[in-house]
Amino acid sequence: MKRIYSVSVENRAGVLCKVSGLFSRRCFNIDSLAVGETEDPEISCMTIVSSGNQRTIEQIEKQLNKKIDVIKVKTFEEKDSISRELMLIKVKYNRGTRRDIMEICEIMKADIVDMSNTMMMIQICDLPERIKVMLDMLKSISIVEVARTGTLALPKCVDN
Amino acid sequence: MIGADAMVRCLENEGITTVYGYPGVAICPFYNSILDSKIQTILVRTEQNAAHAASGEARVTGRVGVCAVTSGPGATNLITGIATAFADSIPMICITGQVNSELLGSDVFQEADITGAVESFVKYSYLIKNVEDIPRVFKEAFYIANSGRKGPVLIDVPIDVQNAAIKSFKYPEEVNIRAYKPTIKGHAVQIKKVIRELEKAKRPIICAGGGVHLSDAVQELRDFAHRHRIPVVSTMMGIGVMPTGDPMYFGMVGNNGKAYANRAMNESDFLVMVGARVADRAISQPDLITTNKILVHIDVDPAEIGKNVGPSIPLVGDAKHIFDDFSRQEFECEHEAWIQTLEGYRETMVKKRSPNPDYVDPAAFIEMLSGEMKEDAVYVADVGQNQIWSCNYHVVRAGRFLTTGGMGTMGYSIPAAMGAKRGNMEKQVVAVCGDGSFQMSMMELATIMQHRIPVKIIVMKNNYLGMVREYQHYNYKDHYSVVDISGGTPDLEKLASAYGIPFIRVENMAHASEKIAAFLKEDNTMLMECLVDPMDLVK
Numbered sequence: 101m102k103r104i105y106s107v108s109v110e111n112r113a114g115v116l117c118k119v120s121g122l123f124s125r126r127c128f129n130i131d132s133l134a135v136g137e138t139e140d141p142e143i144s145c146m147t148i149v150s151s152g153n154q155r156t157i158e159q160i161e162k163q164l165n166k167k168i169d170v171i172k173v174k175t176f177e178e179k180d181s182i183s184r185e186l187m188l189i190k191v192k193y194n195r196g197t198r199r200d201i202m203e204i205c206e207i208m209k210a211d212i213v214d215m216s217n218t219m220m221m222i223q224i225c226d227l228p229e230r231i232k233v234m235l236d237m238l239k240s241i242s243i244v245e246v247a248r249t250g251t252l253a254l255p256k257c258v259d260n
Numbered sequence: 261m262i263g264a265d266a267m268v269r270c271l272e273n274e275g276i277t278t279v280y281g282y283p284g285v286a287i288c289p290f291y292n293s294i295l296d297s298k299i300q301t302i303l304v305r306t307e308q309n310a311a312h313a314a315s316g317e318a319r320v321t322g323r324v325g326v327c328a329v330t331s332g333p334g335a336t337n338l339i340t341g342i343a344t345a346f347a348d349s350i351p352m353i354c355i356t357g358q359v360n361s362e363l364l365g366s367d368v369f370q371e372a373d374i375t376g377a378v379e380s381f382v383k384y385s386y387l388i389k390n391v392e393d394i395p396r397v398f399k400e401a402f403y404i405a406n407s408g409r410k411g412p413v414l415i416d417v418p419i420d421v422q423n424a425a426i427k428s429f430k431y432p433e434e435v436n437i438r439a440y441k442p443t444i445k446g447h448a449v450q451i452k453k454v455i456r457e458l459e460k461a462k463r464p465i466i467c468a469g470g471g472v473h474l475s476d477a478v479q480e481l482r483d484f485a486h487r488h489r490i491p492v493v494s495t496m497m498g499i500g501v502m503p504t505g506d507p508m509y510f511g512m513v514g515n516n517g518k519a520y521a522n523r524a525m526n527e528s529d530f531l532v533m534v535g536a537r538v539a540d541r542a543i544s545q546p547d548l549i550t551t552n553k554i555l556v557h558i559d560v561d562p563a564e565i566g567k568n569v570g571p572s573i574p575l576v577g578d579a580k581h582i583f584d585d586f587s588r589q590e591f592e593c594e595h596e597a598w599i600q601t602l603e604g605y606r607e608t609m610v611k612k613r614s615p616n617p618d619y620v621d622p623a624a625f626i627e628m629l630s631g632e633m634k635e636d637a638v639y640v641a642d643v644g645q646n647q648i649w650s651c652n653y654h655v656v657r658a659g660r661f662l663t664t665g666g667m668g669t670m671g672y673s674i675p676a677a678m679g680a681k682r683g684n685m686e687k688q689v690v691a692v693c694g695d696g697s698f699q700m701s702m703m704e705l706a707t708i709m710q711h712r713i714p715v716k717i718i719v720m721k722n723n724y725l726g727m728v729r730e731y732q733h734y735n736y737k738d739h740y741s742v743v744d745i746s747g748g749t750p751d752l753e754k755l756a757s758a759y760g761i762p763f764i765r766v767e768n769m770a771h772a773s774e775k776i777a778a779f780l781k782e783d784n785t786m787l788m789e790c791l792v793d794p795m796d797l798v799k
Contacts, residue, residue, distance in 0.1 A: 110439065114387075118379060125380045155566070162563035168384045168404065171439040 102131070103157050104181055104253045107146040107164055108171040111137060115169045119146060122167065128152060128160050132185075132228075132250030143171060149251045176255050183253035186225045187234065192218055192242040204237050219244060263391040264289035264422040266429050267355070268297045270398035273431040276326050278302060278317065278682050280310040284330020286357030286370060289422035291328070302682065302711050305703035307334050309675035311341020311412075312701075315350045316679030319662050320638055320687070322476060324406050325679060328355040332370030335416075336377065340669060342412045343381040347666025348497060349474055351410040353401055354382075361389050361418035375416050383411035391424040395431050403435040408442025409561035410474055442560060446577035446585055453573055454532070455589045457554050461530030463598040464490050467513060469542075470497025470665065471535015471559060472579050480583035481534070482506075488593055491602050493521040495542040496651055496665040498535070504630075504655040510602050514542040516648045516798065520605035525549060527601075534558040535579050538568040539666070558582055619793040620766050622649040622720060625776075626692070629718070630655035632776045634688040638662060638680045642673035642693035645726035648798040650692055659687075671700030677715040678708060688716070688780070695721040695749050705759045705787075714784045719752060722792040730797050756787040766790045 109115050116135055123130050131149040138145045150160055157175070164173045193201055201220065205212060210224035224234050228251050235246070261269075267290050271279065280302045283291045294301060304310045307329045314325030329338050335356040345352045358364070359371045375385040384404050386397045394417075401413040458464055472481055478501050485492050485508050492502050493510050496517075502509035511518035513525055525531060526548045533555065536542065543549055546569040557564075557571035558579060565574040575582060615621030626649055633639070641650035641663040654661060662680060664672045677691035693701070698719045708715060720726075723746035732740050756763035766775050766788060779788050 114375070117376070121379050155570075158566060159563065162566075166561070166563050168437065168440045 101153065101157060102149065102151045102178060103160070104176055104178065104183065104251065105146075105148040105150065105160065105164065106174040106176070106254060107148060108138070109144050109146060110169040110171065111142050111144040112169060115144070116146070118167060118169060119148075119164070122163055123148075123150070123160075126159070126163060128156060134250040134252050147250070147252050149253075174255060176253075181253040181255050183228060183251050184225055185228045185231045185251050186223070186249040187231050188213075188247045189222045189224075189235070189238055190219055190244040190246075191222065191238055192244055193220055194218075197241050201238070201241060204234070208234050208237070210234060261426050261429055262289065262293070262422065263394055263417065263424050263426055264293040265296075266391070266394040266426050267398065267417065267422065268293045268299065269429055270395060270431060271299055271326060272297060274324065274398070274402050276324075279326050279328050280304055280313040280679065281328040282307050282310060282330065282334060284332075284334050284357060284370065286331035286359060286419045287328055287334070287355070288357070289419060290355065290357065290417070302678070302707065304675065304707050307337035308341045308671075309701060309704050309707070311338050311345060311352065311354065312669075312672050312675035313679035313682070314352050314354075315341070315345045315348070316640065316662060316676030317683035318350050318352055318679075319473070319676075320660060320680045321683040324351045324353055324402055326353045326355070330357045330370070331359055331374070332372045334370075335374040336372050339378060339381065342378055342414065344664050344667040344669040344672065345412045346381040346383070348470060348664055349410045350412065351406040352412040353405055354412055354414045356414065356416045357422070358387070358416045358418040360420045362420070364418065375414060378414055381412070382414050383409075385414040385416065387416045387418075388421050389418070391421050391426045394421075394426065395429060399432045400435050400437060404437070404440065408440075409559075409564075443562070443576045444560070444578045444581055446558070446575050446582040448585075450573060450575045451582065451585050451589070454556050454575065455586065455591050457556075457573065458488075458530060459591050459593050461554070461593065462595055463528045464530040464532070464593070464595060465510075465524055465528040466490055466492045466532045466534060467495065467525055467536060468492055468498040468501040468534055469495045469536025472498055472501045473660075475535065475560065475579040477535075477579035477583050480580055480587065484583050484586055487587070489595070489599060490593075491524060491599060493525055495536045496663065499651060499654075500656045500659070500661040503657055505657070510606055512651055515544050516541065516651065518609070518652065519611070520602070520609040523605055523609065524602050528553055530554045530556075532556045532558065533571070534582075535560075537564050541665075543569070616793040616796070617768065619768055619796070620720075620772065620790040621769055622646070622790070622792055622796065623653045624769060625766070625772055625790060626650060626653040627655060628772060629690070629776055632773075632780055633659070633690060635659065637688040637690060638677070638684075640673045640677040640680060640689065640691045642691070642697040643668045643670045643727075644694040644697055645722075645730065645796070645798050646692055646694040646697070646720045648727075649720075652798075670697040673697065674701040674704045674708075674715070674717060677717070678704060678713050681713050681715050688783070690716040690718065692718045692720065694726055695719055695723065696725040696745060699745070699749065702755070705755075705761060708785050709759050709761065716779060716786050716788070718788045718790060720790050720792045721749065721752070722794040722796065723749060724794050726792075726794075726796075727798075729794075730799070733797070734799075752787060752789045762786050764788045
């Protein structure tokens with residue numbers, strides 16, 4: 101089972117290490133991990149995507165809550181959240197492939213953000229599964245390097 | 261005033277009277293400042309034992325134990341002691357000196373990333389970079405260590421921070437940690453639910469763990485068990501929650517415990533696990549304690565509940581508060597037949613030992629020793645066969661039984677006994693170890709003599725690492741590998757005399773009684789050697 105944990109933590113040195121160390125020590129999976137400051141500079145938000153059985157999912161939340169630097173843990177399923185991932189891909193192109201690449205970008209709503217005579221860099225921000233499609237499409241061309249943020253997610257907007 | 265003075269002032273504010281440790285350059289400012297304080301220092305002979313001693317003190321006093329060592333190897337040597345305390349949830353503050361903060365990360369002499377290294381064995385850790393943070397950090401550290409699920413907290417202080425001038429020292433009166441608010445009071449609805457189910461139960465039982473000692477709930481639990489006539493078993497860490505001879509006590513559970521205790525727990529229809537983490541040695545088959553019964557799991561740490569076994573009624577809170585709340589509930593329950601059944605088990609399911617008369621029989625010896633010890637004495641068991649014999653045959657009356665159940669760290673008993681004695685100099689303290697564990701901590705005889713800490717030490721000598729030998733006996737068909745220590749164990753009589761410690765040897769049970777009486781007679785340090793059959797087994 102897949103779960104997304106949105107974890108508010110104290111924005112202090114070493115906190116990322118404490119949280120990631122907890123996952124490795126307890127043999128919990130990390131599918132992806134993204135960290136960034138929130139609107140309050142004292143608080144960072146970690147978005148962790150993890151999977152496991154019911155017991156593991158419950159333990160992850162409890163063990164995270166036990167960490168003194170962890171302020172709040174929100175656990176939710178993919179269907180209850182809006183999730184996005186950002187990817188930058190550098191590809192090699194030639195006259196034969198340039199058009200194809202541009203078409204793929206158009207279909208996938210990706211942007212070409214940098215270019216040289218032999219390479220271009222593409223930016224895509226989309227659902228994690230669409231990122232995978234984009235990557236698969238470009239694999240057949242010639243990928244030079246890839247950087248991904250990992251999933252960012254927040255629970256859907258619900259009026260109380 | 262400098263940082264080091266502030267550190268000492270913080271300890272004074274917390275009522276600390278003893279610091280166990282070992283100095284080095286990086287902690288010298290602290291040890292310089294402590295000379296101007298009433299706090300006493302105990303110089304151990306290796307850092308690990310400073311942590312064990314602080315643990316022993318913490319366990320008998322209920323206060324936080326403090327140890328202080330230097331950076332690098334001093335700090336890393338402390339790790340096993342910290343991990344031991346963490347596994348048993350013992351409140352402790354570990355102060356480590358650190359290299360100059362400007363040099364951090366550059367691998368200078370005696371630099372070790374100790375906060376990183378201990379991350380998975382501490383409840384929390386601090387690296388102080390600003391001298392003005394010292395009072396707040398110490399206040400928080402003591403609060404974290406001794407509240408909720410207790411545990412060790414490490415404070416790493418670079419030498420320049422210890423030497424820096426502090427503008428004004430004010431020890432905070434309150435702690436406010438945004439993300440740390442342990443649940444102490446049990447949920448009222450859950451408490452009522454427990455009582456409703458208990459009323460219906462035909463075969464109720466309480467399994468008490470170390471958490472009952474840690475939350476000082478011993479009396480509350482005993483009162484509740486007696487008032488409603490509910491049988492009690494315990495884990496290894498829960499030994500002493502009930503006096504061994506209490507009619508309502510049915511022994512220690514687990515693969516090294518009493519068969520009748522395990523049977524009682526498995527056959528119950530209503531089981532209250534309190535302050536116990538359902539670890540493998542106590543509960544080897546978690547499904548047995550959930551099938552056909554209501555399982556109530558009480559723990560102050562929510563993460564323990566449901567970790568190893570899924571309870572029917574989870575109850576988060578401090579055991580003392582929860583048993584207090586239980587006692588306020590008016591209800592009747594009736595299960596005399598169940599008690600009679602358990603009494604039958606307790607009488608008949610006793611393993612017959614066939615001791616070798618040429619040696620000391622550990623079972624008979626420990627029973628005899630318990631009878632001769634003062635009623636409120638502290639018995640500290642080490643790790644190995646001696647520990648299992650101690651658990652099974654020591655008779656707790658009004659005293660404490662200390663051992664390391666979680667980590668099983670050999671060499672725990674002597675330093676922990678030192679700390680326990682320092683914590684309460686009036687009490688009789690007896691450490692019981694094997695010849696293997698003794699040799700892991702015998703350097704502390706020096707500490708004991710230097711600081712005049714009158715603890716009694718018993719070494720069960722069988723020339724083997726007995727617990728491993730027994731394991732190899734059962735699992736490797738007597739194919740013994742690296743367990744024979746016969747060639748190297750020193751003559752303990754000569755060793756004792758080298759330290760100026762009186763010595764008694766017990767060869768067999770013939771004069772054991774008089775020898776025990778002589779051993780316990782005075783409040784002094786003594787070493788007793790018991791010759792145990794090398795082939796004796798705990799199972």
